């Protein structure tokens with residue numbers, strides 16, 4: 001079973017507006033409120049693909065309860081620690097006239113005891129898990145090396161870990177040599193401190209990450225596709241151009257879900273890359289996790305071009 005961990009879930013409130021005018025009164029056309037947080041999104045996509053998944057992490061307050069209710073209705077296996085701190089709310093502003101998305105994410109907060117309880121829960125679940133996904137930011141109250149403790153637990157149990165996080169948390173995580181990381185272009189550039197302009201830069205960047213000891217590095221680049229590399233292969237996948245039907249928020253999570261499912265099924269490396277990229281692009285085209293389907297993923301996969309770099 002795949003297990004996803006979200007230390008910092010969120011209620012995502014997407015505000016649709018024609019065009020934002022800062023400093024003025026802005027009237028909203030529509031508001032969509034959905035449960036979010038990267039690990040929870042990853043679990044939803046895995047569940048939508050019909051695979052066995054359990055999602056855990058830390059939830060609190062009415063916002064946390066709303067997420068629990070949502071997951072229960074979806075029949076998604078969930079087992080979260082209850083915190084005294086309310087789960088955060090993240091604002092996504094979608095300017096429909098120019099297709100621009102602005103994200104305003106709260107920091108979130110949990111206690112050290114919440115984390116200790118989660119650590120214990122995860123330890124128990126390692127007996128039934130065979131792939132762990134840890135995704136998203138680390139809330140206030142915990143240090144930037146928090147994921148490292150969890151990765152060590154998984155390593156002791158010989159269970160591979162996928163980590164999707166950014167900034168200092170990603171820097172820390174690298175010290176623990178997780179099995180797979182998936183920064184986006186911005187996150188990768190931030191970490192190496194240089195712009196990735198061409199295929200030569202891409203290759204140098206993946207080599208940097210592989211030299212840190214990760215087995216697989218995936219760098220997602222939005223509409224430009226993604227790079228998938230391990231010690232033997234380095235593929236640049238160009239995904240087909242699709243119109244964004246709703247949002248691209250969650251595209252990275254769909255890709256991580258695809259990676260987890262494909263790894264779990266022991267697919268060959270090239271297949272893993274194609275499947276993960278196809279799920280992500282299908283999500284962007286369809287706009288909702290519950291619309292993802294095998295037929296669309298297959299069609300998208302056929303349109304992907306692969307270049308060895």
Ligand SMILES: Nc1ncnc2c1ncn2[C@@H]1O[C@H](COP(=O)(O)OP(=O)(O)OP(=O)(O)O)[C@@H](O)[C@H]1O
Pocket residue numbers: 183184185219220221222223224225226239240241242244248249250251252253254255277278280281284
């Ligand atoms: N406009 C697009 N057209 C086609 N495919 C896209 C587009 N945007 C994203 N994708 C697909 O989704 C993948 C992940 O996108 P992206 O790099 O934006 O992830 P991300 O920044 O981690 O996303 P998020 O954090 O919002 O979930 C891309 O590699 C690509 O396969």
Ligand SMILES: O=P(O)(O)OC[C@@]1(O)O[C@H](CO)[C@@H](O)[C@@H]1O
Pocket residue numbers: 008010012035036037038041090103105135136137138249250251252253
């Ligand atoms: O603040 P973090 O934890 O880095 O990211 C949280 C978040 O932006 O990621 C998901 C999309 O990937 C959203 O559901 C959620 O709001």
